[in-house]
Amino acid sequence: MSLLHDILSHIGFISITIACLFLSSENIYVEASENDAEGISKIGQGVGHIMNIYYCYSCGYRKVFEDYAGIIQQKYPEISVIGANYDPPGLNMYLSRSIGLGKMILIMCILSGVNIFAWLNKPQPAWWTWCLENKLYACMMMFFLANMIEGQLVSSGAFEISLNNIPLWSKLETGRIPQPPELFQMIDNTLQFSKTEIPTNFVQ
Secondary structure: OOOHHHHHHHHHHHHHHHHHHHHHHHHHHHHHHHHHHHHHHOOOOOOOOEEEEEEEEHHHOOOHHHHHHHHHHHHOOEEEEEEOOOOOOOOOOHHHHHHHHHHHHHHHHHHOOOOOEEEEOOOOHHHHHHHHHHHHHHHHHHHHHHHHHHHHHHHHOOOOOOOOEEEEEEHHHHHHOHHHHHHHHHHHHHHHHHHHHOOOOOOO
């Protein structure tokens, strides 16, 4: 029975470790893929216009960004579309990262059977004893609960669009994402304005 318990504990440890590494590396993958998209969008375009779209990744807006980037690139091939996650202002981002770090430390302590309260010269509470006796369930509960809190902290609902550093649209202010015809009209107006701003006395 003890051997079976050890085997199940090791299986649970490996499963949770893989899940943690996979989910933790998700944001890194997103940033890398966005950088690749940025490089691809600039190939053969030279110095053109740059559109930045900052969106709330935890809200599921990445698919919306990809759809909008596709139609914008198709209609305006001279525009390079760059997307990135919108970092909420204030302490939310730092608090979210702190919770993520604390989550990983606690999970590693539980899986290794370390009594962190002994280091603090405090009596071990009953809930920590339960965590050490039920490592797999405790780690899963802690992992998903912390992820839920992290998602709420960084969930901004943002979809902010700018062209050549000129703000075009803010979902934080309007409460909605623009319809493609609306966005096209704003892009046309901005590009037309940029043309009129070109100095006519430029020396060749």
